[in-house]
Every structure is written in structure tokens, then in C-alpha cells.
Amino acid sequence: MRADESLRLPARLESLEPFRVLALRAADRAGLSAEAVGRMELVLEEALVNIVRHAYGAGEGEMELDCGVPEPGRVVLVLRDWGAPFDPLHVRDQSLEEGLVANLEADLDDREPGGMGLFFIRSMSEASYSRVAEANELTLGIA
Amino acid sequence: MEFSGTKDGGFLVLSVGGRMDAMTAKEFEDECARWIEAGEKRLVIDLSGLEYISSAGLRSILMLAKKLKAQAGDLAFCALSEMVTEIFTVSGFVKMLPVFATRAEALARP
Numbered sequence: 001m002r003a004d005e006s007l008r009l010p011a012r013l014e015s016l017e018p019f020r021v022l023a024l025r026a027a028d029r030a031g032l033s034a035e036a037v038g039r040m041e042l043v044l045e046e047a048l049v050n051i052v053r054h055a056y057g058a059g060e061g062e063m064e065l066d067c068g069v070p071e072p073g074r075v076v077l078v079l080r081d082w083g084a085p086f087d088p089l090h091v092r093d094q095s096l097e098e099g100l101v102a103n104l105e106a107d108l109d110d111r112e113p114g115g116m117g118l119f120f121i122r123s124m125s126e127a128s129y130s131r132v133a134e135a136n137e138l139t140l141g142i143a
Numbered sequence: 144m145e146f147s148g149t150k151d152g153g154f155l156v157l158s159v160g161g162r163m164d165a166m167t168a169k170e171f172e173d174e175c176a177r178w179i180e181a182g183e184k185r186l187v188i189d190l191s192g193l194e195y196i197s198s199a200g201l202r203s204i205l206m207l208a209k210k211l212k213a214q215a216g217d218l219a220f221c222a223l224s225e226m227v228t229e230i231f232t233v234s235g236f237v238k239m240l241p242v243f244a245t246r247a248e249a250l251a252r253p
Binding site: 013017034041105106107109119120 | 166197201205206208209212225226229230233240
């Protein structure tokens, strides 16, 4: 995909807002519905927060976002970091996946706080992952 | 985020506006902690002004609900926007917590 706009910033929470502004411009160009814009903002935040918290351990690094509009009504976001290889779409441990599903049904006493971000990425966008050279590349399609 | 708290019978109604995300969820936690420290144990959160929530916001809400339950209090929500309704539904929060269409219904509980 040819990116219409691209931005690279430090992997910190302060970078979320400029990335969001960039994605909103793409959503505007694509003419996304308000409902789809909400989903786009959500999966973008969850994916960026995941990079901020986990990609570089205690160290510093950068993250990059490409925004493209391949056709009207559709936005494609590509997120890139240069941290340790991590595929957020692939759950290695099947019991973890079952635990997450059970957690969605759990009552207040048994509910655990984790796992929701990755669940949203997988369930609310067309997501694919690849390791390209030294980078993690997560592609999120929203229509 | 914007907050506005009012007493209504045995409840504290807290109106929450803006976006509850990874940057701002802590503001919501701090606001609720202040009311709880002031002795309020039954909170109704009016979300009509909340336009966006992410997993960071859900995490804050879950922790608040657990904290209030441990203190024999309770937590209910009302007047969710479309986006917040979808997230509460997909995440299972609508089944886990009391969620009402209107503030009046949330306040009509025993």
C-alpha cells in the first residue's frame, strides 16, 4: 500500500495524540462513518499503547504510522516499531485465549483487568502482522 | 476530562465528559477516589458526555467497581453514548456491571 501520510515519533504516550490526528485526517479523506472512526481510534490507541509499554523494555525507541486510503470508505494503518519481535495477533498459549474468552463472561469478582487491548485489535479491525527486516509491522484495516 | 458531581438521595451522581483513554484514565480514577474518601460509597456515573473509551478506561472502571464492592458500596452507569455502548457490549461490561439507559432508572434502585 502506498501511504498518503507517515509519521515517526518516540514510543511514548505523548505521541498518541499526533498519531490520532494523522489517522483522523485519513478517515476524513476516506469518508469513514462515525462508528468506523470510533473503531479506528480504538484499535490505533491499543496498538500504540502496546508498543509504548512492551516494544523496548526499559529502553527508548521509536514508532511509526503510515496512513493510507486504498479506496473510499476504507483506511489502512501500518504501525511499525523496531523492538523485540512480537505478533499481537498470534496467541501462542491456547489456555491464554480460552482464559480471555472466559474473562469476557466473568463476574466482577473473577474479572481480570488485562487482555482487552489485544482483543479489541483482533475483533474490531482486519489485522495482519509481519516481521520486516528488524521491524514489527502491524497492518490494521478499518472500513 | 470534565467532571461534575451532585448528590441525589443516597447516591453520588458523577457526570463524566471527554475521552477516557491511556492518557486520561488516571484523572477519572483520581476524581472517584476523592469522592470515595469523602464518604461516598454508591456512585452513579453518567456517561452521556463521554465520547470515547479504550481498554485503559475499562481497566480504571473495573478497578473502581472492585474497590467499591470491597467497601460494601456499588457502582452503576447510565446514558452511554453509541461508541461507549459498543465497547461495554463487546467487552462484556454490560453483563458485569449495572448499566441503565437513563439516570432516573439508575437512581430508582433500592
